[in-house]
Amino acid sequence: AEMARVLADSNHVPLHRLSLLVHSVSIMHKSLDNMPKDENWQALTRNSTNLRVYIMAFDVKSDDMLRILKPSIPLERIHFDSYVTCVSGAVVDLISRQYDKFLTHFILMNDVIDMSAFPDLSDNRNEDPLVLLAWRCTRLCLLAVHGYTVWAHNLIAIARLRGSDLKVLEVTEESIEFDQGELADQ
Numbered sequence: 001a002e003m004a005r006v007l008a009d010s011n012h013v014p015l016h017r018l019s020l021l022v023h024s025v026s027i028m029h030k031s032l033d034n035m036p037k038d039e040n041w042q043a044l045t046r047n048s049t050n051l052r053v054y055i056m057a058f059d060v061k062s063d064d065m066l067r068i069l070k071p072s073i074p075l076e077r078i079h080f081d082s083y084v085t086c087v088s089g090a091v092v093d094l095i096s097r098q099y100d101k102f103l104t105h106f107i108l109m110n111d112v113i114d115m116s117a118f119p120d121l122s123d124n125r126n127e128d129p130l131v132l133l134a135w136r137c138t139r140l141c142l143l144a145v146h147g148y149t150v151w152a153h154n155l156i157a158i159a160r161l162r163g164s165d166l167k168v169l170e171v172t173e174e175s176i177e178f179d180q181g182e183l184a185d186q
Contacts, residue, residue, distance in 0.1 A: 001034050001035060001036045001037060001040050002034070003036075004036040004040040004041065004043070004044050005040060005043070007044055007047075007048075008040070008043040008044040008046070008047050008048075009047070010047055012047070014047055014048040014049070014050065014051070015044075015048040015051045016048070016050050016051060016052065017051070017052055017053075017054065018051060018052075018053050018054070019053075019054045019055075019056070020053065020054070020055045020056070021055075021056050021058075022055060022056070022057045022058070022060050022064075022065075022068060023057075023058045023059070023060070024058060024059035024060055024061070024084075024085070027060065027061075027064055032064060032067050032068065035067065035068055036070065037070065038070040038071055038072050039072075041070050041071075041072035041073050042072045045072060045074055051074050052074050052075075052076035052077075052102060053073050053074055053075050053076060053077075054076060054077040054078070054079075054105075055068075055075065055077070055078045055079070056078075056079045056081070057078070057079070057080050057081070058081050058082070059081070059082050059083055059084050059085050060080075060085065061085050062085070062086075062087060062088035062090065062091045065087070065091050066090070066091060066094065069091075069094060069095065069098065071098050073098075073099070074099075074102050075095070075098075075099040075102055075103055076102045076103060076104050076105065077103075077104060077105035077106075077107075078095060078099075078103070078105070078106055078107070079105075079107040079109075080107065080108050080109065081107075081109045081111070082109065082110045082111065082147075083111050086110055086119040086148075087108060087110075087121070087148075088121070089121040089122060089129040090129075092108075092121055092129035092130065092132075092133055093129045093132060095133065096129065096132050096133040096135075096136040096137055097136065099137065100136040100137050100138065101139075102139065103133075103137040103139060103140060104137075104139050104140060104141050104142065105140075105141070105142040106133060106137075106140065106142070106143050106144070107142070107143075107144045108144065108145045108146070108147075108148055109144070109146045109147055110146065110147030110148055111146075111147060118147055118148050118149045118174070118175055119147075119148055119149065120148070120149040120177075121148055121149070122149075122151070122154070128151065128154040128157075130143070130145065130150065130154060130158060131154050131157045131158055131161070134157070134158040134161040134162050134166070135161050138165075139165075140162055140165070140166060141162075141165060141166060141167045141168070142166075142167060142168040142170075143158065143162075143166065143168070143169050143170070144168065144169075144170040144171075145170070145171045145172070145175060146170075146171070146172045146175065147172065147175065148175055149175060149177050150171050150175050150176055150177065151176075151177050151178075151179065152176055152177065152178045152179075153179065155169075155171060155176060
């Protein structure tokens with residue numbers, strides 16, 4: 001929060017890019033109470049109107065991510081990488097609602113050992129958070145998913161929603177699941 005206040009000072013040259021690394025080990029040793037609040041991000045973006053933020057999160061719990069992601073962050077790119085924890089559908093949904101104006105890159109990696117049990121972000125809901133992300137984030141040009149279940153029909157929906165604007169759609173073959181009805185038609 002203090003760094004954001006200093007950078008928001010009008011005496012500083014406006015920022016264009018800010019890259020943040022959030023790691024589970026850092027969170028264990030430091031409190032999230034000192035993270036910038038939404039008003040800090042608002043002040044920073046008033047002075048740096050072209051600011052875009054890139055967040056890399058390593059093994060960060062979904063509850064912690066929900067505390068870090070403030071509505072006024074001009075989030076352009078986010079990269080989740082996990083060995084232990086999994087990103088929740090709620091976090092993906094929040095990202096798609098809060099950062100629909102800026103988000104261009106979304107990378108979701110889960111380096112699981114058990115290749116037969118990838119987590120499913122849709123949580124058996126009708127709306128898949130990745131489809132909603134593709135629908136809401138109209139500037140999305142890169143979507144990469146490794147180690148999470150992606151249903152084949154949702155993959156098609158994502159590709160159709162973004163069309164040729166989606167320059168990279170990268171999904172691990174093992175992540176793609178088919179409905180039983182789809183398998184019968186194949």
